[in-house]
Amino acid sequence: MSDATRTTRTTRTARPTGPAIEMAGVEKRFGATEALRGLDLTVPAGTVCGLLGPNGAGKTTAVRVLATLVAPDRGTARVAGYDVAREAEAVRRAIGLAGQHAAVDEGITGRDNLHLFGRLHHLGGRRARARADELLERFGLAEAGGRLVRTYSGGMRRRLDLIASLVTSPPVLFLDEPTTGLDPRSRQEIWDTVKELANDGTTVLLTTQYLEEADRLADDIVVVDHGAAIATGPPARLKAAIGSEVSVTLADVGQLGAAAVVLSALSGGDAQVDVAERLVTVVTPPGVEVLLPALVRELDAAGVVAQDVAVRAPSLDDVFLALTRESTATTLRRVA
Amino acid sequence: MAAVYAAPNLAGPSRLVSDTVTSMLRILLNYRHSPGLLAASLGVPVVMVVVFGYVFGSAMQVPGGGDYREFLMPGLFAMVATNGIMPTMVGAARDVGRGVTDRLRSMPVSRTGLLLGQTLADLLVSVVVLALLALVGLAAGWRVREGLADAAGAFGLLLLFRFVMTWVGTCLGLAVGKEEAAGQLSVAVFPLAMVTNAYVPTGGMPGWLRVVADWNPVSSVVEACRGLFGNPSAPGDAWPMQHAVLASLLWSAVLLALCMPLAVRKFATHGR
Numbered sequence: 180m181s182d183a184t185r186t187t188r189t190t191r192t193a194r195p196t197g198p199a200i201e202m203a204g205v206e207k208r209f210g211a212t213e214a215l216r217g218l219d220l221t222v223p224a225g226t227v228c229g230l231l232g233p234n235g236a237g238k239t240t241a242v243r244v245l246a247t248l249v250a251p252d253r254g255t256a257r258v259a260g261y262d263v264a265r266e267a268e269a270v271r272r273a274i275g276l277a278g279q280h281a282a283v284d285e286g287i288t289g290r291d292n293l294h295l296f297g298r299l300h301h302l303g304g305r306r307a308r309a310r311a312d313e314l315l316e317r318f319g320l321a322e323a324g325g326r327l328v329r330t331y332s333g334g335m336r337r338r339l340d341l342i343a344s345l346v347t348s349p350p351v352l353f354l355d356e357p358t359t360g361l362d363p364r365s366r367q368e369i370w371d372t373v374k375e376l377a378n379d380g381t382t383v384l385l386t387t388q389y390l391e392e393a394d395r396l397a398d399d400i401v402v403v404d405h406g407a408a409i410a411t412g413p414p415a416r417l418k419a420a421i422g423s424e425v426s427v428t429l430a431d432v433g434q435l436g437a438a439a440v441v442l443s444a445l446s447g448g449d450a451q452v453d454v455a456e457r458l459v460t461v462v463t464p465p466g467v468e469v470l471l472p473a474l475v476r477e478l479d480a481a482g483v484v485a486q487d488v489a490v491r492a493p494s495l496d497d498v499f500l501a502l503t504r505e506s507t508a509t510t511l512r513r514v515a
Numbered sequence: 516m517a518a519v520y521a522a523p524n525l526a527g528p529s530r531l532v533s534d535t536v537t538s539m540l541r542i543l544l545n546y547r548h549s550p551g552l553l554a555a556s557l558g559v560p561v562v563m564v565v566v567f568g569y570v571f572g573s574a575m576q577v578p579g580g581g582d583y584r585e586f587l588m589p590g591l592f593a594m595v596a597t598n599g600i601m602p603t604m605v606g607a608a609r610d611v612g613r614g615v616t617d618r619l620r621s622m623p624v625s626r627t628g629l630l631l632g633q634t635l636a637d638l639l640v641s642v643v644v645l646a647l648l649a650l651v652g653l654a655a656g657w658r659v660r661e662g663l664a665d666a667a668g669a670f671g672l673l674l675l676f677r678f679v680m681t682w683v684g685t686c687l688g689l690a691v692g693k694e695e696a697a698g699q700l701s702v703a704v705f706p707l708a709m710v711t712n713a714y715v716p717t718g719g720m721p722g723w724l725r726v727v728a729d730w731n732p733v734s735s736v737v738e739a740c741r742g743l744f745g746n747p748s749a750p751g752d753a754w755p756m757q758h759a760v761l762a763s764l765l766w767s768a769v770l771l772a773l774c775m776p777l778a779v780r781k782f783a784t785h786g787r
Binding site: 284 | 525537540620622623624785
């Protein structure tokens with residue numbers, strides 16, 4: 180090998196700086212379906228990014244583009260500094276992928292699965308075997324390692340599938356709906372594993388339909404709808420952008436008007452009245468906080484008798500529903 | 516940890532060999548854990564000799580004379596070779612359906628090596644199956660009547676055809692992509708094996724069917740084996756029947772040249 184080639188090799192395998200995952204204006208069409216329409220995405224190295232969106236939003240296609248399984252029609256995508264189209268082999272050496280299925284061989288043991296994946300990563304037989312044992316031990320499958328995968332529970336299969344993507348300790352990990360269809364306990368186990376990996380510095384991109392999952396694991400959330408990102412930010416900021424919901428239930432229908440005036444004044448929002456339920460609600464504008472004692476004091480001062488008072492902080496579900504509703508409305512306007 | 520297990524940058528022929536061996540290992544491990552699968556592969560030839568040789572054979576007369584069971588054995592050998600379509604077809608479809616193919620494609624592996632390993636592992640298993648069938652055949656009165664070199668040539672031809680059929684199966688399996696669909700498709704393979712000269716001479720078939728049977732690649736292999744083993748036969752005038760060895764080699768070359776690159780391409784670009 181000449182000196183020139185050796186230098187190239189070293190540069191190519193050096194860990195690149197900058198974002199671990201980058202997508203810019205990625206478009207992908209399957210026949211008549213536009214799966215991605217200009218998706219932008221940036222994931223800094225060492226962070227966990229949650230790709231959140233309804234079925235068919237383009238989450239899986241985004242992961243498939245990044246994992247070099249699908250070629251984008253337009254736009255660029257880089258993983259660990261390498262271009263997915265031009266440097267696919269370098270990308271493949273830097274990533275791990277665990278999909279929606281338990282993509283392991285059911286007819287052989289868990290240990291053999293990991294052993295074979297190690298060999299396919301060219302660790303060599305002895306190192307691949309050692310690595311398989313190490314992973315089984317670390318992730319609590321040491322006892323089940325010698326059993327055929329077809330005897331595993333759904334949760335164990337998924338865990339093995341996740342571990343199979345860790346054979347080379349890849350710096351970038353893609354998890355496509357890693358807990359879909361799992362029971363709460365298995366889900367918790369996968370979450371713990373992902374957290375552990377993130378603490379070790381692995382960059383994780385995970386897609387999910389579960390807002391709780393994104394809330395717990397992700398440093399940043401990207402909400403995807405109709406093939407494009409419609410909101411990006413840390414979970415707390417996305418929630419702050421929505422505002423909380425304050426509601427007052429009255430004993431006397433006649434006091435609805437007075438209660439609405441109090442709520443509007445206190446929150447700066449526009450209070451809604453529901454006569455049938457004897458209910459007044461207001462969604463606070465972003466950044467405004469309504470405190471329960473102040474609310475009770477003001478209602479009292481206005482002579483309003485409240486049966487029930489509630490302040491509900493927004494969940495990611497509210498964020499998600501608000502955003503996707505908006506996005507659908509925008510699309511409809513565009514169509515009209 | 517990352518430093519210890521970073522994958523070496525293996526490329527070229529050494530990667531092809533390494534991935535081929537790993538892929539073979541995977542298939543063979545599957546056989547080891549499914550003794551039923553291996554038993555079925557070994558049991559079928561025995562059943563076939565009994566059913567065709569003794570049940571149907573009791574009422575069969577080979578035109579031009581000769582023992583029916585000796586006429587039948589090359590047909591059964593070719594049947595084993597043709598059945599090479601099944602395991603790779605079902606296996607490839609299962610891997611696509613369960614996401615294994617996607618995972619493999621996201622890894623720095625040789626795609627040719629992965630598929631080649633699966634077909635070579637199958638070839639290894641089929642050597643055992645053919646050997647067992649030969650033993651059962653010998654017990655039933657089948658004999659090698661030409662030289663050992665010719666007999667070796669016949670077995671070489673059978674293994675080549677089995678290898679070709681595993682690539683046809685890989686292609687079909689990757690194309691259908693679902694295990695159940697692959698199972699249904701294997702019903703369609705049945706005529707390929709039956710509309711041949713394997714069980715009965717083609718001379719008695721209606722004209723159009725006889726043309727199909729005479730030009731069926733499986734028939735070429737059967738006729739070539741009958742010639743090389745020195746077993747009774749009733750070939751007729753069709754070109755592939757008169758030049759059976761050449762026809763078998765040509766069919767194998769054409770199908771392999773078609774299916775091998777197609778399968779690798781299909782594997783590499785699945786779902787793009």
